[in-house]
Amino acid sequence: MERSLTHIALFAALIAILGFVPSVQLSFGVPVSAQSLAIMLCGTVLGARRGMLAVLLLLALVAAGLPLLAGGRGGLGVFTSPTSGYIVGFVLGAYTTGWLVERTTLPLGVAATAAALIGGVGVVTFCGIIGMSVTLGKTLAEATYLSAAFLPGDILKAVLAGLITVSLARMRPASVLSRA
Template identity: 80%
Template structure:
């Protein structure tokens, strides 16, 4: 139990640290950030349950007003902005990514990369598109067109998450809790 709490807190901190990477601001209010890779790693390394709890802890700290999102954003206002779909999607993406890694018998690196693509790119994109459509008063098609700017970077982050998880599994197999 204590080990799980430590991992959850460490991965919430990892997401926050990735927010220090300067974001690329886009005209429609949703920045390109490194934090989605932290979400993917929560699922690939911690698994569905612990990864989701790490993301929920991170979002609770953001809601409490800590400026942990890329660009120093925080507070309840971010949940009423064009990024709301992505913030909600963080939770879903970590869960689906973790579940994909836990339930497959593929080698850990392949499973992590595939899980990150399914959860961290697919699920997160759908949630983000729906949030942008509502908050920007756009059609789903228009929001999907805007969200296409994220795809190349998100695919790269998913591949990196697969490599990082595989390297971690090779160095310290017991640390990849999604396969424990």
């Protein structure tokens, strides 16, 4: 139990830290940052439940006003901004990524990369499209077009998540809880 709490807190901190890596602000208000890489790692390393809890912990801190999202954003206002769908997607994406890694018998690198693509890119992007459509008053097609700008970087981050997870498993096999 104590080990799980420590991992959850550490990965919530990792999400926050990667949000401070300089991001690029797109013209329609959504920043491109390394934060989504941490969401993918929550699932590939911690698994579904712990990964989701790490994201929820971070979002509780954001709701309390701490500026922990990309671009130094925090407070309740972010939950109604153009990024609101991505924020919801972070929770579902971390869970989906972890769930897929836990349940597949594929080699860890393949499983982690594929799960990060499905959960960390697919689920997060789907939720982001819905959120942008609602908050910006765009059609789903227009929101999909806007979100396409993220895909090359997100695919790269999914591959990195797979490589990092495999490297971590080689160095400290017991630390990859999604396969424990």
